[in-house]
Amino acid sequence: MSATANVKIDYYELLMVSKTASDQELKTAYRKLAMQYHPDRNPDNPEAEEKFKACSEAYQVLSDPEKRAAYDRYGHAAFNGSSSGGGNPFQGGGFGGNAQDLGDIFGDLFGEMFNMGGQRQGSRVQRGRDLRYDLTIEFEEAVFGKEREINIRRAETCTDCRGTGAAKGKQPTTCPQCKGAGQMRFQQGFFSVARTCTQCNGTGTIITDPCKTCSGQTTVQKEHSILVKIPGGVEQDTRIRYQGEGESGKFGGPAGDLYVVLNVKPHSFFERDGDDLHCVMPISFPQATLGTEVKIETLHGPETIKVPEGTQSGREFKLRGKGVPHLNEHGKGDLIVEIRVATPTKLTKTQRDLMKQLEETMTVENEPQSRSIFSKVKDMFS
Structure with missing residues (x-):
């Protein structure tokens, strides 16, 4: 009621x-x-x-x-x-x-619908827009870091009118509709409702004689070069923020920011998991059986892995500190090398004869067993 x-x-x-x-x-x-x-x-x-x-x-x-x-x-x-x-x-x-x-x-x-504290909501000051730049980098650049120069187009304060939007020697005039308030006030019941002035769009002024260079927009589009410093250890979609490198503000407002978003190309050999790297190293059946040493080119230089005899496909070897540097921290991740025993698909007559001889000395019952296949293989070579 x-x-x-x-x-x-x-x-x-x-x-x-x-x-x-x-x-x-x-x-x-x-x-x-x-x-x-x-x-x-x-x-x-x-x-x-x-x-x-x-x-x-x-x-x-x-x-x-x-x-x-x-x-x-x-x-x-x-x-x-x-x-x-x-x-x-x-x-x-x-x-x-x-x-x-x-x-x-x-x-x-x-929000700004009600102006009940006596403070004028309309304001000429406008912050510049933030900008985004998508930068594609190589896998190694993400790991070790890199400096890249980029060119961006952005709105900058017009030097001819100094950001006023008015022609040289002229100044914006007070909006006749809102009298410079930037708002029109209406009475709604018990409340005084303020809405943005439609004639000046809330700036409080209008430009009767616009600047010829910027057409009264107060800013012009210019190309600008920025040196992007990519730290080692960045990942896909990392955002690097450059404060004040976005578009210029209007009427004395601060400039926006620039966000450089990184797109990292995949590597042909390594896959990344956090700061660890993973790769697959194929070896032959004799190498897996007798043991061997394999050389691998890591991102930090060549390394040698000693593969013991009887190594099964899928076994992993960890090379500590051969992964990706921790971002903004000391130390690096690890490199995980997975051994895969490669089964040959084509054999010469000599190789086939030798494999037959080997087969005759290494019989295996091809029947389901309760023990795991890994236990069977281990017993076979023991």
Whole structure:
């Protein structure tokens, strides 16, 4: 029921709080109800608007210590002129002493829609846009780091008009519609609603004689070179931020930032897992059987791996510190080398005869066994 009707609902009941509710409890309760019943969220709903007004009136009274004390003592009669407890809570300029408190609430709820604290929202100052540059680098460049020069096109402050947008010797004029405020103010119920001025787009000024170089835009497109320093250990999609290297701001606003996003090419031999590297090293059946030494070219130079006799396909050897440097830290990851026993697909007559002779000396029962195949193979060669 409306707070302006003949019979008013108790303010505490309206806000659904107890009579001992703290200031924070009142504020929280009012915020929730204001979000629920605000006219902008309930267009063409007079009941919601009345509920919204009633809750606003209740919070206005209960959030003021003096008015709350008067209400607790005299009820609604404290504000209808029939008691000395106090005057109408909406006399003398709307929200009285708690306008800022209500402004804080609605500033949180609806951003720049409500201008209740007296601060002008329109402003000429605009921060420049952030830019993104996708840079493709080699696998080794990601591992060891690299310096790369890139060229970007970005909006920079026009030097002819010095960012004003007006022709030389001219200055922007105050917007006649909003009188330089950048906003148009409207009255909506109990609230003063501010909206961006449509004539100046919130800048508060208009340019009647635009700069010929930038056509009144205050910025021009220029190409700019930047040296990108890629640290060792970066990964795919790493973002490197260069503060202030984005587009120039307008009307004295700060420049945006540049984000260089790295795309790392895959390696033909190594695969990366965090700071560890993985690779596969094929060896022959005789090498796996008799043992051998194999040389491998790591990213840090050649290394030798001693493969013991009887090595099975899939066994891994770890070369510590031969992986990727830890980003912004000391140390490196490891290189994991997986041994794969290569089965020949083509044999000469001599090789085939030798394999037949070997087969005759190494018989294996081709029947399912309860023991694992690894145990069988181990016994076969023992």
